[in-house]
Amino acid sequence: MRVLLITGKGGVGKTTVAAATALRAAASGARTLVLSTDAAHSLADSFDRPVGGSPTEVAPQLWAQQLDATERFEEIWGDVQSYLVQVMGWAGVDAVEAEELAVLPGLDELLSLTDLLDHATSGAWDLIVVDCAPTAETIRLLSLPDVLGWYMSKVFPATRRVARLARPILSTLSGVPPVAGDEVFAAVERLIARLAGVRDLLSDTGTTSLRLVVNPERMVVAEARRTATYLALFGYRVDAVIANRLLPEAVRDPWFKAWREAHAEHLAAIEEGFAPLPVLRADLASDEVVGQDRLQALADELYGDTDPLAVLHEGASLSVQRSDGHSVLTLPLPFCDHDDLEVGRRDADLLVRVGPYRRAVSLPDSLQRRAVAGAVLRDGSLHVAFSEAER
Numbered sequence: 001m002r003v004l005l006i007t008g009k010g011g012v013g014k015t016t017v018a019a020a021t022a023l024r025a026a027a028s029g030a031r032t033l034v035l036s037t038d039a040a041h042s043l044a045d046s047f048d049r050p051v052g053g054s055p056t057e058v059a060p061q062l063w064a065q066q067l068d069a070t071e072r073f074e075e076i077w078g079d080v081q082s083y084l085v086q087v088m089g090w091a092g093v094d095a096v097e098a099e100e101l102a103v104l105p106g107l108d109e110l111l112s113l114t115d116l117l118d119h120a121t122s123g124a125w126d127l128i129v130v131d132c133a134p135t136a137e138t139i140r141l142l143s144l145p146d147v148l149g150w151y152m153s154k155v156f157p158a159t160r161r162v163a164r165l166a167r168p169i170l171s172t173l174s175g176v177p178p179v180a181g182d183e184v185f186a187a188v189e190r191l192i193a194r195l196a197g198v199r200d201l202l203s204d205t206g207t208t209s210l211r212l213v214v215n216p217e218r219m220v221v222a223e224a225r226r227t228a229t230y231l232a233l234f235g236y237r238v239d240a241v242i243a244n245r246l247l248p249e250a251v252r253d254p255w256f257k258a259w260r261e262a263h264a265e266h267l268a269a270i271e272e273g274f275a276p277l278p279v280l281r282a283d284l285a286s287d288e289v290v291g292q293d294r295l296q297a298l299a300d301e302l303y304g305d306t307d308p309l310a311v312l313h314e315g316a317s318l319s320v321q322r323s324d325g326h327s328v329l330t331l332p333l334p335f336c337d338h339d340d341l342e343v344g345r346r347d348a349d350l351l352v353r354v355g356p357y358r359r360a361v362s363l364p365d366s367l368q369r370r371a372v373a374g375a376v377l378r379d380g381s382l383h384v385a386f387s388e389a390e391r
Helices: 014-027 043-047 070-090 095-101 107-120 135-170 182-203 218-233 254-273 292-303
Strands: 002-008 032-036 056-059 062-066 127-131 208-214 238-246 279-283 319-323 326-332 341-346 349-354 357-362 370-378 381-390
Touching (some): 002 218, 014 292, 032 107, 070 182, 107 127, 218 238, 218 349, 238 254
Antiparallel strands (some): 341 349, 370 381
């Protein structure tokens, strides 16, 4: 079973590429599901067919779903929301406002990932294609399982112990907020367990790949490079770049001369900058790519004889090797700049921040007792050396 996440800057054609990729895989006989996590769901528009909150068959062997987290929200977060409403009610917040405030920003998107986990483990599909939100939202969404999971594993157990000790005392006092009950902590534990499953699925590079959709525009390419760095930080593998809406060779009007030269320059930058990733190409269509016939034509142009289910590039991932008497941990960070990078150490975690994103990399047992001897950013990877002596 394969999972493909299609992402890119807003407006580059992510939904169209996701729909075309899914249709091509289904045509080859793969049981395929295409999901949308973008709040501005557009899958129905691409297929020119109604698509709802449960899998809807849109072509032979192909189902589509625009994820609705309402059901998952009640299942996973309902008890926590009820508790937060109680606390805010104690603080004097209006009941309706409290109910709205108890829904954390981005929580609905996060819970939509649990649907992806259910589909991936159901055995019903050979391929799941995810039409992701624009890159900024996608990075935030994909980093949440790692960041929130780490936070919960460190802070949550201590918080629960304190609550158990304090509950009998505070329950006899008036004028204090209610203490979370076991059902609240059980709900949080369910969320942690689900996040761990999502994290395992998305970081399994043999199962999950990301494909970046770009247009031949300077700002789009720059954002795609930053996205590749942030995805690598959290251990996600990009296996291809899709250059969409290239000016067709058939367009020879002199008015388009400057446009053609700019496209050629940006395409060369894409191929050089993202090497050795394969770059799949699709020309600018003469009209909207809507409906199965147009989507199939786009898929044929993109993939040719290539199997869309294949892992198109097996790049390096986090590794530990021996070098010059040290154990060296290597974390790929393509396009990362020294000025954007901060590295630290806290107990058994290596703390890495790139721009606004931070990840706690759990060190292997063999490195946890060793001191950091040095770190260097070289050839698109962070290399951290650990001494043989224990700390």
